[in-house]
Amino acid sequence: xxxxxxxALLLGTxxxxxxxxxxxxxxxxxxxxxIMSFSRDPLSDQYLNHVYDVxxxxxxxxxxxxxxxxxx
Amino acid sequence: MKDFERIVIRSRARGQARSRAxxxxxxxxxxxxxxxxGPAAVLPDDRADTLYHYYDGGGVTVRGPALLVRKSVADTxxxxxxxxxxxxxxxxxxxxxTASPYKxxxxxxxxxxxxxHGNSLLGVTLSSSNENxxxxxxxxxxxxxxxxxxxTTINLGYSQGxxxxxxxxxxxxxxxxxxxxxxxxxxVLTRSLLLGVNYEGIAEDGYLSNPYRSARILGASLPERYPxxxxxxxxxxxxxxxxxxxxxxxxxxLRAEYRYFQDNWGIRSNxxxxxxxxxxxxxxxxxxxxxxxxxxxxxxxxxNFTTEMVYMARDKELSTFSSHSLGYKVSxxxxxxxxxxxxxxxxxxSHDYINFDYQDxxxxxxxxxxxxxxxxLQLFVSAWY
Numbered sequence: 001x002x003x004x005x006x007x008a009l010l011l012g013t014x015x016x017x018x019x020x021x022x023x024x025x026x027x028x029x030x031x032x033x034x035i036m037s038f039s040r041d042p043l044s045d046q047y048l049n050h051v052y053d054v055x056x057x058x059x060x061x062x063x064x065x066x067x068x069x070x071x072x
Numbered sequence: 073m074k075d076f077e078r079i080v081i082r083s084r085a086r087g088q089a090r091s092r093a094x095x096x097x098x099x100x101x102x103x104x105x106x107x108x109x110g111p112a113a114v115l116p117d118d119r120a121d122t123l124y125h126y127y128d129g130g131g132v133t134v135r136g137p138a139l140l141v142r143k144s145v146a147d148t149x150x151x152x153x154x155x156x157x158x159x160x161x162x163x164x165x166x167x168x169x170t171a172s173p174y175k176x177x178x179x180x181x182x183x184x185x186x187x188x189h190g191n192s193l194l195g196v197t198l199s200s201s202n203e204n205x206x207x208x209x210x211x212x213x214x215x216x217x218x219x220x221x222x223x224t225t226i227n228l229g230y231s232q233g234x235x236x237x238x239x240x241x242x243x244x245x246x247x248x249x250x251x252x253x254x255x256x257x258x259x260v261l262t263r264s265l266l267l268g269v270n271y272e273g274i275a276e277d278g279y280l281s282n283p284y285r286s287a288r289i290l291g292a293s294l295p296e297r298y299p300x301x302x303x304x305x306x307x308x309x310x311x312x313x314x315x316x317x318x319x320x321x322x323x324x325x326l327r328a329e330y331r332y333f334q335d336n337w338g339i340r341s342n343x344x345x346x347x348x349x350x351x352x353x354x355x356x357x358x359x360x361x362x363x364x365x366x367x368x369x370x371x372x373x374x375x376n377f378t379t380e381m382v383y384m385a386r387d388k389e390l391s392t393f394s395s396h397s398l399g400y401k402v403s404x405x406x407x408x409x410x411x412x413x414x415x416x417x418x419x420x421x422s423h424d425y426i427n428f429d430y431q432d433x434x435x436x437x438x439x440x441x442x443x444x445x446x447x448x449l450q451l452f453v454s455a456w457y
Contacts, residue, residue, distance in 0.1 A: 006307050006332065010269045014224075014259050017267070021223050027263040028222075030314040030322040035349040035357065038258075038268055038310055038327070043121040043140040043154075044401075044422065044450055051127060051448055055428070057367050057389050058333035058341040060252070060272030061306035065197070065212060065229065 039063040113191050113218045113225075115150040118143050120455045129426065129446020131163040138452075148189070154182035154199070165388070165444075169436050170286050170293060178203040192217045197231075205283075207236040210250070222260075227270075229254030239283040246279030264314040264322070269307070276302045287384040288436075289377040297384050299372070304335035308343075324350035338371035339390065355405045361424070363397040375432050388442065391433040399424030399448070416456045424448040 023031075030036065039045045046064045053059055120141045127134040136157035144150040156179070163173035182199035195214040201207070212231030219226065233250040256270040280302055286293040308331040317323040331343040347361040370390040372383035401422035408416050426446045435442040 010307065010309060011255070011257055011271075014257050014267065014269050017259055017261060021259065021261055023223060023260050023263050025222065028260070030264050030316065031260060031266060033314065033322045033325075035322065035325040035351075036266060036312050036314055038266075038312065040349075041121065041420065041452070041454065043123050043138055044420070044452060046140075047123065047125050047138060047156075047450065048424070048448065051426075052365070055389060056341070056365060056395075057335075057337075057339040057370065058304075058306065058331070058343065058365075060274050060304065060333070061254075061270045061308040061331055063270075063310075065214070065231065065254075 113188060113193050113216070115144050115148070115186060115188050115193070116142055116152075118150075118457050120457070121452055123450060123452035126449040127446060129448075130165060130428070130444040131168065133161045134158050143457075148187060150186040150188075152182075152184040152186075154180070154184075156180040156182075158203075165435060165442060166285060171284060176203055176205075178206075191219075205238040205240050207238075209234050212252075214254075224260070225258045227254065227256040227258075229256075235278070237279050237283065244283055246283075248276060248278035248280060251275045264316070266312050268310040270310075271308075272306050274302075274304045281385070282387065285387060287377060287386040288375065289380060289384070291376060294380075294384065296386065297382070299337065299383055302335055302337055304333065304339075306331055306333040308332075320351075324348065333367075337390070339367055339369070341365065341367035355408070357403040357405075359401040359403075359422075361397075361399045361401070363399075364394070365397075366394040368392055369432060373432075375434050386433075388430055388433040391430055393428060393430040393433070395426055395428045397424050397426040401450075414455050414457045418454045420450070420452050420454065422448075422450045 034040050042064060049062045049064050121139070123138040123140075125134075125136060125138060136159045138154075138156040140152065140154045142150060142152040158178040160176045160178070161173070162176070167173055178201060180199060180201040182197060184195060184197040186193055186195040193214075193216045195212075197212040197214075198210070200209045210231055210233030212229065214227065214229045216225055216227045218224070229252070231252040231254075233248075233252075235248040235250070237246045237248065238244060251274070253273045254270065255272075256268065258266060258268045261267050277300055280300070281296045281298040283295075285296050287296045288294075308329060310327065310329040312325055312327040314322040315324045315326070325348075327347040327349070329343075329345045331341075333339070333341040333343070343363065343365045345361065345363040347359055349357065349359045351357055369392040370385060372381065373385045373387070373390045375386065375391070377384055399422060401420060403418050403420045405416060405418045407414065424447075426448065428444055428446070430442045433442045434440065
């Protein structure tokens with residue numbers, strides 16, 4: 001199955017889950033903690049993603065958006 | 073005209089049309105899909121990071137500083153600036169078997185602006201990377217929007233890049249055009265669980281090979297030949313779960329992610345990663361992480377071709393290989409009260425060890441399948457103000 005279809009399926013599932021989620025604003029204290037972030041340190045994560053990008057065939061769908069890396 | 077030439081021409085025409093239409097459509101869609109509602113989205117933190125990075129593996133050493141500064145200038149506008157340097161000393165297996173060791177320096181500059189518009193955050197970024205034989209410029213647009221209720225955030229992104237590929241001491245110069253399309257969603261599922269899904273499609277056209285690298289045909293060297301286009305797609309699913317302890321709502325968290333990737337060169341890859349983070353007291357935060365990566369080879373890759381083909385590559389990044397990465401990060405908050413204009417500062421150190429194992433890329437010096445280990449170190453100071 002194409003990743004775009006998988007992505008659409010996952011997004012659809014997530015939207016369905018969104019309808020089920022019931023978390024009041026005062027119950028979100030833990031979610032605001034830095035260790036709940038998908039990218040706590042953006043510069044450090046950009047660097048580590050760059051290290052992987054230039055040594056692997058795969059790219060994209062990471063937690064950071066890279067610039068022009070000159071890594072042909 | 074051969075079929076592959078038609079495909080290249082069609083793809084380039086498609087790319088040029090896309091480059092004109094997509095930014096306008098993107099912005100229009102952003103404003104139509106995300107109308108103004110009550111304020112809930114927030115600007116990114118005012119924060120500065122100064123980092124020194126060091127990579128050593130496979131005969132290659134890369135080191136240098138990096139800087140990222142972000143400051144809001146009004147309640148709705150945040151500006152950012154980025155500077156990054158790679159100082160490279162390379163005696164990699166490609167270099168020692170076909171050329172001479174070299175030294176190089178790459179500098180990257182980036183600026184960005186974010187604008188808060190109701191529940192939506194609109195961002196524009198520009199970046200430029202410069203080394204003596206490779207130039208890369210790109211710009212990006214991002215829109216993120218919090219849906220009513222604040223439990224769901226949707227992201228849309230588009231970026232476009234133009235690279236110039238050169239070969240030192242020659243007049244060789246070719247171009248690459250790159251178009252990235254991103255779609256993502258983050259969902260609060262429970263009071264301690266977040267889930268994210270991201271998709272990214274990338275289309276490239278131009279000179280996608282490397283002017284220095286050679287393919288092997290019956291043991292002899294021949295310049296690599298790559299297709300003129302590459303389209304790839306990646307989907308990632310991420311989750312992070314908080315764990316509480318006594319009166320602390322969160323003392324640790326476990327993050328897990330999986331990414332599937334495929335492109336029209338025949339590469340398929342799977343990435344699986346985990347990270348466990350935990351507070352030790354009020355000032356120390358530790359992280360342990362593991363990442364597994366695996367990919368299949370491009371259809372035009374061979375360690376040693378037996379006959380000449382239209383496309384030929386012997387880039388180990390296009391071969392069949394896997395890697396394991398194990399790392400840790402320690403963060404120490406050494407200032408945690410408002411002091412002059414700084415609210416908080418932390419000192420951070422991380423170390424990752426990556427082991428690469430290639431299945432069909434031979435070390436021609438030994439005749440064995442190639443493998444190597446790499447150490448990745450980062451030391452950085454972060455300040456919030």
